[in-house]
Amino acid sequence: MEYLSSDESDMELLEMIDEFDEESESEENLIQKVYKARVDYMIVLNNYEFTYRFRLSKSAVRELLDLINPYLKVKSPRNHGISPLHQILLALRFYALGTMLVSVADFIGVSIASASRIVNDVSKAIAKLYPRFVSIERHCNEEFYAIAGFPRVRGVIDGTHILIQSPNSNIGEEFRNRKGSFSLNVQVVCDASLRFQNVVARWPGSSHDATIFNHSDLKGTFFKLFATVPSNNHCSLLTEYCEQGRLANSWLLGDSAYPCKPYLLTPILNPTTRGEQLYNESHIRTRNTIERCIGVWKRRFPVLALKMRLKLENIQAVIIATSVLHNIARCHNLEEVDAEVHIPNDEMNIDEEIIHSPSSDATERRTLVDSWFSTL
Incomplete structure (x- = not known):
């Protein structure tokens, strides 16, 4: 049995926009994007700051990346595709902040639609580790x-x-x-x-x-x-x-x-x-x-x-x-x-x-x- 949320249409609209942006082959329909630089937080943050922001240590994130990397894909074939590491960090940031997808998206440098999709994908990938850790x-x-x-x-x-x-x-x-x-x-x-x-x-x-x-x-x-x-x-x-x-x-x-x-x-x-x-x-x-x-x-x-x-x-x-x-x-x-x-x-x-x-x-x-x- 599947239960749907009352504002599911909003989430679906965001997903449709994101899919259109990534899959459209018509050059005249593509809007020029300004891509934000993605920070390597594994380098720029010290151990305490990293753990505070992402709730896990750097070593734990590296272990997690090795385990779920096969389940994560770079959705866009272009140069600005979101790496598996940044996808994990985005999801961890969402878990740390609650439901503020705007803040999460800005922190990593992606669109809100991409942030929503990544949270869902990463969550399901991590959930596959349940038999191993629980x-x-x-x-x-x-x-x-x-x-x-x-x-x-x-x-x-x-x-x-x-x-x-x-x-x-x-x-x-x-x-x-x-x-x-x-x-x-x-x-x-x-x-x-x-x-x-x-x-x-x-x-x-x-x-x-x-x-x-x-x-x-x-x-x-x-x-x-x-x-x-x-x-x-x-x-x-x-x-x-x-x-x-x-x-x-x-x-x-x-x-x-x-x-x-x-x-x-x-x-x-x-x-x-x-x-x-x-x-x-x-x-x-x-x-x-x-x-x-x-x-x-x-x-x-x-x-x-x-x-x-x-x-x-x-x-x-x-x-x-x-x-x-x-x-x-x-x-x-x-x-x-x-x-x-x-x-x-x-x-x-x-x-x-x-x-x-x-x-x-x-x-x-x-x-x-x-x-x-x-x-x-």
């Missing part, structure tokens, strides 16, 4: 245990809302969240090192966190993110791993919006014993990892904290691409950089209703409390 296979039980003494934790899960413009009137209300804004509810799982293990970016803002989780397996409702990324790499991986026991006797931790399962442990709503209280305290401190991860992700790439005005499939590509870039930044041990634009505080912290699912199974949680936390 994986739930990584073992991190000991790292989680070091946080608050919670044993056998493989990952922590939560949902976060990404603001979008109103889609068309036929399906727009599906994307209106509980705060009245239009958004995507993105399910994320991270490890103790704040690296993403799973990202699902296909559900409208009205969807409950538990609904997203319950339908993220191969048998559930399935939407294709975009044609260039294999769907089973990130839409269905999480619950498939859980149901088949591939978490190797480990748990996910989630808040009370999720049903308690043998593989997904949630807080005890009304703790009465000391063991239950210790369980909740450890659970909360460990689960805080996902909130920190989301915060770091959105501060490094402010486009996620602002309202995106792109086609829905391109918004999904940006979300997946920035999750890949976030993990690359963590792999390179890059320090967190301040946002270059103002980010609204807690704009999309939407508290989900506590559910009481009849399918919940708290047996594993009860056993853990009795055999571990009650003995501390």
